[in-house]
Amino acid sequence: MAGKATNIPTATILRLSIYHRYLQSLMERGTKVVSSAQLANGTNVNAAQLRKDLSYFGRFGVRGVGYNVSKLLRQIKEILGLGKSWNMALIGAGNIGKALLQHKQFENHGYNFVLVFDKTPFRVGKEILPGIEVHHIDKLKELAATTPIDLAVIAVPASQAQEMADTIIEAGISGILNFAPARLKVPNHVALQHVDFTTLLDTLTYALSTKEKKGAYYNKKKEENRNTRWDSPQSWPDHMINYSNLLVTK
Amino acid sequence: MAGKATNIPTATILRLSIYHRYLQSLMERGTKVVSSAQLANGTNVNAAQLRKDLSYFGRFGVRGVGYNVSKLLRQIKEILGLGKSWNMALIGAGNIGKALLQHKQFENHGYNFVLVFDKTPFRVGKEILPGIEVHHIDKLKELAATTPIDLAVIAVPASQAQEMADTIIEAGISGILNFAPARLKVPNHVALQHVDFTTLLDTLTYALSTKEKKGAYYNKKKEENRNTRWDSPQSWPDHMINYSNLLVTK
DNA sequence: GAGACTAAGTGACTTAATTCACAATATATT
């Protein structure tokens, strides 16, 4: 059935974005049609899962044939709300903030920083980049009234992050991408994602530590593959691909 | 039972890191003892889940009392493999890479960039920061032999990311944090995490779009809370906290 | 246009993660 009202797994949305990106690269390469197996392989996903992910939203393929690349691309854009351009405010003009501002990828995808805020005295009022002035965070609500903001990106120290989030929400913004190492509390209508460097690194060290200590959490299941060498980088044999680095951030 | 060999959910490891950080802040504030309820509240997690997370590794609390902050902190450090310091190589000395190099948080947590690589001619051989020279990526294997590297951070364009990952793995490094917008394939013994800005943003726009269109995916379940106002930032009423931004990256 | 073939779509099943709810065990109090 098309476009069910069933609960859509959060992970599905994330994968949709990944399919989207891969489809774009197929598009650029001039590929017209793609099968669920190919698309799944290119994004490290199970083919049935890909089909199920799409099935939450409709029927986009042709049986016996596959998916039309440009059509599916358009449809995923529609689902995710891409296609239009989104205004973002950067909160925090430090190292990370500045790097994000200069990150080309964002504008290519329709994400544009239109306002920058900080509260550190020596930053406020300065031009952080040619043509981009840093405003005091107190002006957020006022400026957001004239320049509508869809999303806010928090890149301040942990100690200030919650306070910034509250300010952002009070200004009527209801999407937040948080780079500060702190788990924010936001009311239910606000969409929130965390980018948490050290937490991700910690999961890596855990993996490395257990490998050393117990000798291969990994190898347990895959011991039979020992003879299968992986000497040809670029295309690891399928059974050696690491599907295990799942990640959850609340 | 303590320290079971049961399969430990990946999400548990991630939350352990989050508890760890919160415990550190409690420590700094001088708190000696904390209950699962407090700790869970501070990290936006269900108290039973926190206890279960810990139970995979042992029994760390005292019934009727709670957890000793410094003791639990030490034990989580032990589990995650923190405590020692980890050598990292940065692959890609562009905007993001440079920002990561300057990111103080890393050294505070025992993560140190000891080598920087790139392949862009005008960057190689230059000092990207005082005292830090950029090496050509071809030297990775050679230099990694003298300076042991635990983790590699990829911050190159998507088109080069897989190639870099292969090089890294060939040099014997088996932990990767990838900032490039591409899903990498790595053999099973390699631990991998993705930091995928646009994908995260896409999940936010999805949330915003569906809210607009269908009017509240969110409110459905929480309609009864409409009368409960959230006018006091900093402490949103519990039932309004957004627990829904789960995230998965394969 | 009949038969062979391919690949989407999906209900049923399996596996994994989360939450409940209560027994176990500690402290504090009188």
Next chain:
DNA sequence: AATATATTGTGAATTAAGTCACTTAGTCTC
């Protein structure tokens, strides 16, 4: 030392996510 109270630890129940395997519906060939 008996009772009240607090809070952990965990088996059992629940909910959610992922995979299998089959049905359906297209295209292609002769």
